[in-house]
Amino acid sequence: xxxxxxxxxxxxxxxxxxxxxxxxxxxxxxxxxxxxxxxxxxxxxxxxxxxxxxxxxxxxxxxxxxxxxxxxxxxxxxxxxxxxxxxxxxx
Numbered sequence: 560x561x562x563x564x565x566x567x568x569x570x571x572x573x574x575x576x577x578x579x580x581x582x583x584x585x586x587x588x589x590x591x592x593x594x595x596x597x598x599x600x601x602x603x604x605x606x607x608x609x610x611x612x613x614x615x616x617x618x619x620x621x622x623x624x625x626x627x628x629x630x631x632x633x634x635x636x637x638x639x640x641x642x643x644x645x646x647x648x649x650x
Contacts, residue, residue: 565573
């Protein structure tokens, strides 16, 4: 009798165990795929959200200059009046 000799019942149980192990591995793989698909989709959505947020931030960079522009625009009427008055004095 060799070292590798096994009883028929043991061999049958080993094959059943291997078949069940394959089924469990396939079920685990299917469940992993079912979980990873939404995770990857969420990752793509988060990249889109980040790109949109960066675009908004880029468009809002000029808000500081807007306050300066408002100050300059409010100064224009008084400067225009002063200029017109100086033209009347020269004439």
